[in-house]
Amino acid sequence: MQTKRLFILPLAFAIAAGTLVPDSESFAAPQKSKSAAHKKPAATAPAAAAPVGETAVAGGAPVLPAKAWLLMDFDSGEVLASANADEPLPPASLTKMMTSYLVEQALRTGRLKKTDLVPVSEHAWCRGSSSESCMYLPLNSQATVIDILRGIVIQSGNDASKAIAEYMGGSEEGFAKLMNDEAKRLGMTNTHFVNATGLPDPAHKASARDLAILARAIIRDSSEFYPIYAEREFTYNGIKQGNRNALLYTDPTVDGLKTGHTQDAGYCLVTSSKRNGMRLISVILNTTSAQARADQTRKLLAWGFGNFEKATPLQPGTPVGTAKVAFGKADTVPAVLGSPWTITVPRGQKVQTAVQLKPDLEAPVKKGAVVGKVVATSNGKPVGEAPLVAQADVEQSGLMLRGWQHLLKLFDK
Structure with missing residues (x-):
């Protein structure tokens, strides 16, 4: 226990002082002095040259020396800028976002309870190691699900991830199948999980776009548990560890x-930031250091918030079209926006809207039923869409009138 404490204290001190430390699966050996604790981690070589980013903003995307990166608008899921967004890459401990997401959804649906006890097998146990990130769960002990979740998210515990994987999936391999099934459901098309931790495996990959989709799902679907991702520290088994996301301390x-790092993956970071009602999700994959991933994230977020803004193309309840209705007491019904609608667009660009109504509506039509959609474009590019609904009920016409309407419809063909 004393050795563990000596290892964790320099880590916590380094984070508090603003010096970023190696993350997740590839901690250095225990540091022997305070001066050693402040040495910068050895750089991991990313792509040879910064990839060219894509964006709709005049002047182009920022230049970031990471192998892949992406910026997404949370509300719409629209990608605002990216480079190599769909290249499958080693995700390191960013993998644990899927592990934690599955735990959170099991808690939300009642499959798991916060107080359920998770056993720690020899496979999950870290063996007191300081060469990988651990929650330091004792062998053959038990921990509550909510403590395990914090150990995964805050401490990036490989032992916590393996223990819950065995508990939920029967084995880590079984849990990986659950991870891949969920990835498919979410639309993560360039991702394949082999384990619950992100430990290196040639077949274990994820793309920047897919990781942003996953981050968006966590924020959207796990509202009760999402505040855990902002917690700066967690103490378990008498060992206090700080969250390795340096931006939580400075922004x-x-x-x-979530952070991630292995030799193959380089330094990685998925971040969410909300300013003035707009939330952006950033992904940095395979850059050179913990400092670089934080600096590049700051640059990307600052660029995003500086170059994009929220727009309200239409107000709810205002008729924007008239949908034709067959076999009804009324021939048409006003189409309106049923709920508030905002989109994220490049600053200063005008937004145009186009209404698309269903051509085959038949009575009865209930008030609030979807009768079409409105599509927003900016600078010729689609930037969002929203459903249009019927402003009023349209009752079905009587039998004789319906017969006459059917006859008229035949002659109209």
């Missing part, structure tokens, strides 16, 4: 999500 608008 009050940042509230998650």
Whole structure:
């Protein structure tokens, strides 16, 4: 226990001092002096040259020396800028976002309870190691699900991830199948999980776009548990560890999500930041250091918030079209926006809207039923869409009138 404490204290001190430390699966050996604790980690070589980013903003995307990166608008899921967004890459401990997401959804649906006890097998146990990130669960002990979740998210515990994987999936391999099934459901098309931790495996890959989709799902679907991603420290088994996401200490608008690092993956970071009602999700994959991933994230978020803004193309309840209705007491019904609608667009660009109504509506039509959609474009590019609904009920016409309407419809063909 004393050795563990000596290892964790320099880590916590380094984070508090603003010096970033190696993350997740590839901690250095225990440091022997305070001066050693402040040495910068050895650089991991990313792509040879910064990839060219894509964006709709005049002047282009920022230049970031990471192998892949992406910036997404949370509300719409629209990608605002990216480079190599769909290249499958080693995700390191960013993998644990899927592990934690499955735990959170099991808690939400009642499959798991916060107080359920998770056993720690020899496979899950870290063996007191300081060469990988651990929650330091004792062998053959038990921990509550909510403590395990914090150990995964805050401490990036490989032992916590393996223990819950065995508990939920029967084995880590069985849990990986659950991970891949969920990835498919979410639309993560360039991702394949082999384990619950992100430990290196040639077949274990994820793309920047897919990781942003996953981050968006966590924020959207796990509202009760999402505040855990902003917690700066967690103490378990008498060992206090700090969250390795340095932006949580320096940017009050940042509230998650996860860091990652292995030699093959380089330094990685998925971040969420909310400013003035707009939330952006950033992904940095395979850059050179913990400092670089934080700096590049700051640059990307600053660029995003500086170059995009929220727009309200239409107000709810205002008729924007008239949908034709067959076999009804009324021939038409006003189409309106049923709920508030905002989109994220490049600053200063005008937004155009186009209404698309269903051509085959038949009575009865209930008030609030979807009768079409409105599509927003900016600078010729689609930037969002929203459903249009019927403003009023349209009752079905009487039998004789319906017969006459059917006859008229035949002659109209």
